[in-house]
Amino acid sequence: MERQEDSLSARPALETEGLRFLHVTVGSLLASYGWYIVFSCILLYVVFQKLSARLRALRQRQLDRAAASVEPDVVVKRQEALAAARLKMQEELNAQVEKHKEKLKQLEEEKRRQKIEMWDSMQEGKSYKGNAKKPQEEDSPGPSTSSVVVKRKSDRKPLRGGGYNPLSGEGGGTCSWRPGRRGPSSGG
Numbered sequence: 001m002e003r004q005e006d007s008l009s010a011r012p013a014l015e016t017e018g019l020r021f022l023h024v025t026v027g028s029l030l031a032s033y034g035w036y037i038v039f040s041c042i043l044l045y046v047v048f049q050k051l052s053a054r055l056r057a058l059r060q061r062q063l064d065r066a067a068a069s070v071e072p073d074v075v076v077k078r079q080e081a082l083a084a085a086r087l088k089m090q091e092e093l094n095a096q097v098e099k100h101k102e103k104l105k106q107l108e109e110e111k112r113r114q115k116i117e118m119w120d121s122m123q124e125g126k127s128y129k130g131n132a133k134k135p136q137e138e139d140s141p142g143p144s145t146s147s148v149v150v151k152r153k154s155d156r157k158p159l160r161g162g163g164y165n166p167l168s169g170e171g172g173g174t175c176s177w178r179p180g181r182r183g184p185s186s187g188g
Contacts, residue, residue, distance in 0.1 A: 030037070067074075121127070
């Protein structure tokens with residue numbers, strides 16, 4: 001009987017000592033390397049997620065290849081649909097190109113007609129600028145020409161010459177900015 005009691009009393013002491021040893025070793029390990037363990041766990045999680053996504057994509061590709069090799073009719077239908085879509089898009093593009101060419105021809109014809117009118121008016125001795133404005137006024141549904149008052153610009157002298165550019169450094173007064181020397185600064 002005493003032997004059984006001794007073994008029972010000795011057993012809890014061993015368990016508590018083991019728990020205490022485990023507590024001390026794990027506590028010191030976490031105190032020393034806790035952040036490293038946390039970051040390595042996060043890194044492992046991210047790597048696992050990336051690898052699982054790639055494996056899923058790889059499996060899907062294999063399944064698609066297997067399905068495509070089993071069903072050649074589906075592949076042929078896809079290719080025909082793709083070719084039909086490309087042909088339709090090409091036809092739309094060709095139609096747009098034709099419309100654009102037609103617009104360019106019309107613009108070219110309009111410019112040619114205006115040049116002819118300008119030439120004719122110059123031959124008659126008239127100003128071609130005046131004739132260029134008449135068709136615009138006739139087309140506009142605005143008020144009649146007798147009620148329109150044309151405002152003339154006053155004959156003011158411009159503030160600066162036409163070639164003035166403040167960033168060029170030319171034409172200004174005595175002030176001008178020049179960049180400093182390149183190279184190491186002198187000083188001690």
